[in-house]
Amino acid sequence: MTPAELEIVWLTLRVGVLSVAMSLVPGVLLGWLLARWNSPLRALVQGLIMLPLVLPPVVTGYLLLKVFGVRGPVGMAFDAMFGERIAFTTAACVIAASVVGFPLMVESIRLSILGVDRRLEQVSRSLGRGRLGTFARVTLPLALPGIVGGSVLSFARSLGEFGATIILAGDIEGETRTIPIAVYGALNSVDGEAAALRLVLVSIAVSLMSLLAAFAVMRRQRSQMA
Numbered sequence: 001m002t003p004a005e006l007e008i009v010w011l012t013l014r015v016g017v018l019s020v021a022m023s024l025v026p027g028v029l030l031g032w033l034l035a036r037w038n039s040p041l042r043a044l045v046q047g048l049i050m051l052p053l054v055l056p057p058v059v060t061g062y063l064l065l066k067v068f069g070v071r072g073p074v075g076m077a078f079d080a081m082f083g084e085r086i087a088f089t090t091a092a093c094v095i096a097a098s099v100v101g102f103p104l105m106v107e108s109i110r111l112s113i114l115g116v117d118r119r120l121e122q123v124s125r126s127l128g129r130g131r132l133g134t135f136a137r138v139t140l141p142l143a144l145p146g147i148v149g150g151s152v153l154s155f156a157r158s159l160g161e162f163g164a165t166i167i168l169a170g171d172i173e174g175e176t177r178t179i180p181i182a183v184y185g186a187l188n189s190v191d192g193e194a195a196a197l198r199l200v201l202v203s204i205a206v207s208l209m210s211l212l213a214a215f216a217v218m219r220r221q222r223s224q225m226a
Contacts (some may be wrong), residue, residue, distance in 0.1 A: 001198055004173075005182075009202055012178040015090065016158040019097035020151050020213050023105055027154075028147060031109025032139070050103045057100065057163020064096060064168045089204060092169035101154030108153060112146020145217075152214035154194045156207045179203050 001009070019120035034046050052060050068075045068086045075086050088094055114140055124134040140147070169176035171185060179199050186192030186199070 001202070002195075005195060007174060008177055008179055008182045008199065010193045011090070011093075011174070012159060012203075013206070015093045015097050015178060016155045018094045019101060019158045020105075020155050022094060023098045023102050023154060024147075024151060027102060027105040027150065028109055031106050031143075031146075031150070032113050032135070034106070034110045035113035039226065049106050050121070052100050052164075053103045058167055059162070060099060061096060061164035061167025064092075064099060068095060068168065069216075079120060087168055088170045088172060088176065090169075090175055093165055093178060096164040096168045097158035098154075100161050100164055101157040104153040104157055105150035108146045108150030109143065110146075112143040112149075115146075142215060148214055148217050152210050156210055159207055160202055 018071075030045075030049060065087060066072050068078075068085060070076070070079065070085055072087075078084065078086050086095070106186060120142070121134050121138055122162050124138045125131075129137065160180055161178070162184065165176070165178060166181060166184075171177055171181050177185075179202070183196045183203075186196035
């Protein structure tokens with residue numbers, strides 16, 4: 001691979017890791033909320049969270065641009081505070097990847113928390129541990145396979161994110177050119193098919209290794225709990 005291609009791969013991996021890190025805490029909290037909250041509004045909240053899965057990615061990117069662009073409320077506030085823009089930067093890639101991967105993370109965590117035996121939580125509460133302590137010492141460890149699985153799914157989704165990223169972040173070499181954007185550009189250039197194939201193979205390899213690592217962690221966790 002050429003140095004430029006290695007830079008693209010490194011940027012893509014960095015965006016994927018940062019997007020998962022940014023999504024993990026709100027993903028766990030929302031997953032728990034959707035698993036435990038008994039309210040008619042739960043379906044609406046869950047629908048809003050899952051919306052990026054069914055919206056065309058370019059529509060998601062357009063909405064993000066309206067929020068984080070130079071004329072968007074968050075983009076304008078960020079520029080006023082720090083003198084920097086969010087759109088068309090690496091941060092924009094991270095935001096786009098986080099948004100499209102977030103539903104997969106939340107749903108995996110929600111299903112995992114639903115599988116936690118509520119009686120174990122009740123026993124913990126009866127022994128004097130508070131809600132937060134029970135959540136940290138009982139619920140989270142038992143839901144760990146779903147948290148790991150959701151994180152990996154979100155990471156793998158970020159590796160393939162194109163539509164929202166191209167709208168919010170554009171195609172800037174060394175800044176926002178991730179593997180999907182680079183593949184698209186290579187296929188639309190003369191003699192770019194070989195470079196596109198190399199990047200595609202790297203993307204497949206990274207995604208497969210991530211899934212295998214997640215399966216290993218989840219298998220180990222289940223064996224320890226058995």
